[in-house]
């Protein structure tokens with residue numbers, strides 16, 4: 241029997257499968273686990289099932305000890321994990337690709353619609369008790385039909401977002417490290433371009449790239465300046481891909497028309513200037529937040545941990 245530390249609350253189905261074979265120490269809250277408490281609890285763990293709010297770095301791996309075999313992240317993004325430090329210690333790191341693709345693409349499309357159709361503004365008007373009445377020119381947004389969506393990072397979530405946007409009549413361009421399967425590109429009518437071209441031709445730019453040193457502030461003042469003044473930026477990837485201060489300035493100055501953000505540079509803090517602006521939709525990191533998706537993510541993470549503890553290949557190793 242191995243010792244499995246779970247760094248936060250996860251769906252029962254995943255805990256049950258871990259408990260059938262192992263001793264499970266799961267943090268029950270309230271809130272997220274305090275760093276000191278986590279460092280104490282991981283001591284002697286053979287497996288850590290981690291949430292994206294916890295940093296799994298060299299200090300934590302050393303606090304766990306040399307018996308640690310696997311870190312199973314309950315997220316597709318793994319910028320919270322020092323993968324190199326895991327590899328140095330022979331610890332296998334895993335993530336949860338695939339199972340959250342549709343849920344996250346749904347949120348990207350929701351933000352595209354919320355931003356282009358000014359739904360947040362409309363809601364705020366009603367909730368604030370302001371007088372309003374249907375008007376020919378009241379809260380006009382922009383249509384998606386015939387417009388261009390620029391997808392930055394054409395992995396599974398980027399492709400799923402493109403598929404949805406195509407159903408809304410959008411043309412697709414994308415920037416990605418590699419060309420996608422030609423059949424999928426043909427089905428989506430998607431054209432690969434470089435970032436400069438993507439920024440200049442897109443009516444909506446949606447970010448779906450992983451976060452790391454190569455994508456830190458990928459979208460800053462210069463890139464926002466390169467976008468159309470009528471364009472919208474949507475981020476469901478990771479906050480620090482966007483320079484949030486530069487975005488707030490661009491939104492205020494009308495450099496771009498609007499933005500929809502599910503993730504934040506200093507999460508859970510939101511840049512105070514963004515809170516003052518009407519032309520930005522802000523939602524609290526809900527990309528994968530459905531009962532079905534979170535359950536599937538946790539079960540996949542548990543399967544990853546169980547496989548490694550059982551001497552098997554995990555279903556979704558990182559890298």
Ligand code: GLV
Nearest residue numbers: 314315316317528
């Ligand atoms: C959520 O943000 C994830 O990376 O799974």
